[in-house]
Amino acid sequence: MLEVRRLRLLAEFARRGSIAATAAALGYTPSAVSQQLAALEREARVALLDRTARSAELTDAGRRLAERAEEILTLVEAAEAELSANADAPMGRVVVTAFPTAAVAFAPALAGSLADHPELTFVLRQTRPGDGIRQVRSGEVDIALVDDWTGKLAVHAPATLKFFHLCRDPLVLVVPARHPMADPAKPVDLQELREEAWMAAPTGEPSRQAVDRLLDTVGGRRPIPWEFEGLHTILSLVARGIGIAAIPALALAAGDREVAVRRIPDCDLTRDVYAVTRAASVRRPSVAVTLRAIYAAARNVPPVLPDEPDEELGSALPDSTAPDSTAPDSTAPDSTRPD
Known part of the structure; x- marks a missing residue:
């Protein structure tokens, strides 16, 4: 029987490319990661890593199992989300990472809105460009606020992620x-x-x-x-x-x-601002209520050019983001599709 925790390590290794980077991302020692991957090889009864004195890389079997691991982890998270959707109130820890300007702009509204959920522990971190999506995929964070100057980020996103457009x-x-x-x-x-x-x-x-x-x-x-x-x-x-x-x-x-x-x-010259989360986690009450709070924060950011008409600076969010809705998709069907 393959252990889910070890499959998560394998999937992370496939993304990072080295045992040291995998250990740093997940908070383990390189020795612990190496031991757990070796245990997974024994469970699978096939070599998953081709090791040398200085490096390791996936074998063909390792790559195939890493792809399956992504699917399995998504299904596990979806099952957990379905179970937690029956909870009476959002609870637990939700971690959001944001590029610096979004963190500063949205933090006051987020803190005020999420204070109404005493069972929820909210964490907001700042991150460097390009790290947010990687951290969402790896499970380090639940939601990432990211910016895109190319107009192509959401178009080429993997199906395991869901992009919610906030503003231009x-x-x-x-x-x-x-x-x-x-x-x-x-x-x-x-x-x-x-x-x-x-x-x-x-x-x-x-x-x-x-x-x-x-x-x-x-x-x-x-x-x-x-x-x-x-x-x-x-x-x-x-x-x-x-x-x-x-x-x-x-x-x-x-x-x-x-x-x-x-x-x-x-x-x-303009950038799109998105909230990104794993598609399987959208139904989790803690994630859903945080996404709605992010929508509200984006909508209520004051315009910086009050003396001029300003359609670009306002959020594209509709007024129907009701706080008692269970998922962002049901509250804003037009604005939550990947662009």
């Missing part, structure tokens, strides 16, 4: 409050800003790639931004009059800013 988050221009371009009556002209001190996230960050695409359209000598880690650091520098920046609008949702925000004309 465009790039906006931020300048010091006393900057000439702070006047809403003055048209934004990026060519006039070529010689300004631009600031942006480090090279390789998703928002930096969007900023680079924007600066490519300025014309003339392309501005080379100064690099700073963290959008909130950039905002604080703009507020001090040190430079200007183009950032995702959601970074401004926390308030307490002393900058002027302007829409960038003819700019279609």
Whole structure:
């Protein structure tokens, strides 16, 4: 009989590619992981790993069993979700990971909403770009808030994951409050800003790639931004009059800013924000109520350009996300389909 816990280790090894990475992800020692995988080989009566002195990789049989393990683990989680769906109230621990701007923007509303469920233990963590989906797949977290500048993330997602679209988050221009371009009556002209001190996230960050695409359209000598880690650091520098920046609008949702925000004309650089969870876990009351709280948080984020019409910054969530519904699919059928 194959043990589910060991199948989980095998599936994680298939994703990570090494015993050390698998151990780090799941909180075990490499020796413990190696021993458990060896025990699984004895249960399966076939070699699952091809080991050398310095590395290990899956055999053909190991790859086939790892694929089956993913299916088995999904079925186990679905069965657990069906059983827990009969609970009177959400309970237990639910872990959400989010990219930093979403964590800061949504945390107050989430804390307020989930406080109504005393049996629920809520954990919100920040994560680096690209880690959220991996952590959901591995079971490290229940829900990930992720951003996508390509428009393709949900399209190519595996069937074991479910994407819930929260909002579209465009790039906006931020300048010091006393900057000439702070006047809403003055048209934004990026060519006039070529010689300004631009600031942006480090090279390789998703928002930096969007900023680079924007600066490519300025014309003339392309501005080379100064690099700073963290959008909130950039905002604080703009507020001090040190430079200007183009950032995702959601970074401004926390308030307490002393900058002027302007829409960038003819700019279609925007990111989609999603909540991602395993499809098998959607019916768990703790996950369902947290997803509804995330919907509400996204819907209630205040607009950053109150003096201008703003359809992109608002959430696409319908008003029917009733707090007593049992699953997000039944509350928002149009907005919960993968895009």
